[in-house]
Amino acid sequence: MLMAFLIAVGVVCAINTALALLMVAAEAFIADYGACTITVNGERKLAVEGGQSLLSTLKAERIFIPSACGGRGSCGLCKCRVTGGAGNPLPTEEPWLSAEEKAQGVRLSCQVRVKGDLAIVIPAELFNVVQYTTRVTAIRDLTHDIRELRLRLLEPAAIRFAAGQFIQFEVPPYDLTDEPVYRAYSVASPPSVRGEIELEIRYVPEGICTTYVHRHLKVGDAVTINGPYGDFRLRDGEREIIFIAGGSGMAPIKSILYDMREKGIRRKATYFFGAKALRDLFLLDEMRAMEKALPAFRFVPALSAPEAADDWSGERGLITEVVGRRVPDASAMEAYLCGSPLMIDACIEVLKRKGLAEDRIFYDKFA
Amino acid sequence: MPESMNLFAVFFSAVFTGNILLTNYLGMCSFLGASREVKTALGLGTAVVFVMAATGALNWLIYCLVLVPLDLVYLRFIVFIVVIAAFVQVVEMIIERTSERLHAALGIFLPLITVNCAIMGASLFMVIRNYGLGEAFAYGTGSGLGWALAILAMAGIRQKMAKARVPRGLEGAGITLIIAGIMALAFVGFNGMLSAGP
Missing domain, CATH: 3.40.50.80 (Nucleotide-binding domain of ferredoxin-NADP reductase (FNR) module)
Known part of the structure; x- marks a missing residue:
């Protein structure tokens, strides 16, 4: 009886170990793309380790391309122009790209894997995107399902943005998600207030971020955000x-x-x-x-x-x-x-x- | 019956009469999710054919050479699923490394079907039915082809239906399931073709 038990456990362990070793070997020899260079806007050169998606590689270099789905190719936001080194768009990207964008080399950065040297073009404003650690200083119910959050910026302690722009709110892993998830929210406070931002978040049943904000977040909690993004802002003129x-x-x-x-x-x-x-x-x-x-x-x-x-x-x-x-x-x-x-x-x-x-x-x- | 004839019967019945999707309703989630366009369906279908044929044979070998001699057949569920998952991952890495075109056409669909129940189902059916290695391979290939055939047919229908006025409550998965049901009825018609044999 004990013998049979040990054999069963041993076989499962042996098979799993063999497969795991195979995966590790494949990861090391097949999926190892070595050191790559990403040239950003023709001037800045980044030395990176290949093998990851462009989105996460850039994030490690502290360049944040807006993305709402966390790299699953389901939001279509993380677009960026890749001018060299990435080949043609994948079928997973096609639904998100217009013919004009394809001609310009626009790709979804979460679907492009860094396999060699790349040249990319991103809006200069993305260089201003910064990750902030913040603390919740106030939570107010505006209606039965909309909450106002006030976040004090800790590090860095001040933000510069244009009225109408949005930030990305990082939801840490909790009941509804195993990995950090990012959701975009517009800043409701004016740009003159630089040490604090206000967000208005409506509860959506089963929404990963909205449930987190409405059911879990408390005053004093730490929140990580990055931003600002977007070109929704008042145009000059007298109209x-x-x-x-x-x-x-x-x-x-x-x-x-x-x-x-x-x-x-x-x-x-x-x-x-x-x-x-x-x-x-x-x-x-x-x-x-x-x-x-x-x-x-x-x-x-x-x-x-x-x-x-x-x-x-x-x-x-x-x-x-x-x-x-x-x-x-x-x-x-x-x-x-x-x-x-x-x-x-x-x-x-x-x-x-x-x-x-x-x-x-x-x-x-x-x- | 000569063995080649038997292989053909296994293959044929896997494609048509015992179509894994339309008679066993396995692999439904990707069938519903990826059947909006013929092009995607073709890529996914090809990936399923390839993975089913390869993992069918691979799992057969592990089953007959490891699990049966050690009297551990009850572990087949766990073993099959990890073999499939590891195989698919490694193949994807190789394809991505070696051919960009193949990766775009086939490779990116592989992760989607790693945990597809039709693949697992094919491996389990082949041991339940006591197939030999040749039959296991024929069955895997046939089941994959049958699945690909069903999703291609569905994608063709859904492309035509994109302009149809479907009642609001039935849009998307609802009408697709009804069509799948009608297609399954049509496939039942193949049943008579094999039952005449032994």
């Missing part, structure tokens, strides 16, 4: 502005508005904010105060499905209907949208019908 947002899409618009107030930008602006019912509206007092501070600014909250008990005299209907009613002619305006992809696509249609050229519609879609 009248339309802001449209829903839910936690409030965040970048709030940052832009506070920035406008501090810089004394008095452009005519209307902010349409869509919510289902009264309990989904938040920061109403702040927005009313903003109307007083910026005389040409109007805040128009709208409820699409108010509950029977809601005492509401404001706009009703989907945000697209409200924009359709309140904006007769958008041809001379400029629009900034932030929210779910569905909402944004529908709003773009409405704005185009109102005569607004597509190149003056700027948006930040929740991926």
Whole structure:
């Protein structure tokens, strides 16, 4: 009996060890690509160890390319131009690349393995992306499902960003994930506050990051973020502005508005904010105060499905209907949208019908 | 029946009458996930043919030369799965190193099927049915081809259906499962072809 037991254990161990040795040997001899050089933007040369994905290799060199899925090729965000050394896009990348991007050599950096010397081109602004350690100093429930987080930056202690940009929030391994996961959130505080940032995070059932923030994170916890990213920001000029947002899409618009107030930008602006019912509206007092501070600014909250008990005299209907009613002619305006992809696509249609050229519609879609 | 005839029967029944996907419903997750385009389906299908044929023979050898003599057949589940996983990983590394084109066409699909139940199923069926090495290889190849055939057919149908108006509740996996059911019925039609034999 004991003998049989030992033989069984021995055989399983022997087979597993043999296979593990085979894997280690393969890793060492077949998948060893040695020292490689990555030339960034034709000037900076990085000496790296080959074999890993371009995304993680660059991250080890402290160059952070935005990515929301952690390198599984499922978010399509980690695009970067590879001008030499990587061959053609893989089938796993094709759904994310347009014909034009393919012609320019754009690749998903998580799918490109560093197997030799590479030449890449990345936006210079990515060099400004820094990883910050922070501490949660306040958590506030804005609505029943949206939370405001305040993070004090520890190391480095200050951030420089443009209003409307986003950061990536690192979720450490916990119940729902075995590896660190990154999710993008817009900064809701204005750029003038450099030692602290505010995020607005809506709870999504089963969402890895949102569950972590809503169910686990406490004041005093450490949080790692990196950023800033994105080109969603107010364009210069005198055009009248339309802001449209829903839910936690409030965040970048709030940052832009506070920035406008501090810089004394008095452009005519209307902010349409869509919510289902009264309990989904938040920061109403702040927005009313903003109307007083910026005389040409109007805040128009709208409820699409108010509950029977809601005492509401404001706009009703989907945000697209409200924009359709309140904006007769958008041809001379400029629009900034932030929210779910569905909402944004529908709003773009409405704005185009109102005569607004597509190149003056700027948006930040929740991926 | 001469042995070559028997090999053919095993192969043929694995492709059609005993199609591992449509009669045993194994390998469903990648079947549903990767059947949106014929091109992807072809790559994945080829990878499955290759891995099933190779791991079928490899597992047969380990089963008959190690597990049976030592009276350890009850360990086959664990042993088969680690052999498949290690084999697939090493093959992927070799392909990635040696041929960029082969890697783009086939290699990147390999990690997706490492833990595919159809591959595991093929290895288990072949020992349950007491196949010899030749039959195990024929069965592995046939099952892989059958799986590839089914996913290619499904991808062709889904490409056509991309423009169809599917009721909202049935979009995606729902309508795909219904189509898979109809395809399975069609494959049942092959049954009569072999039952006449011994």
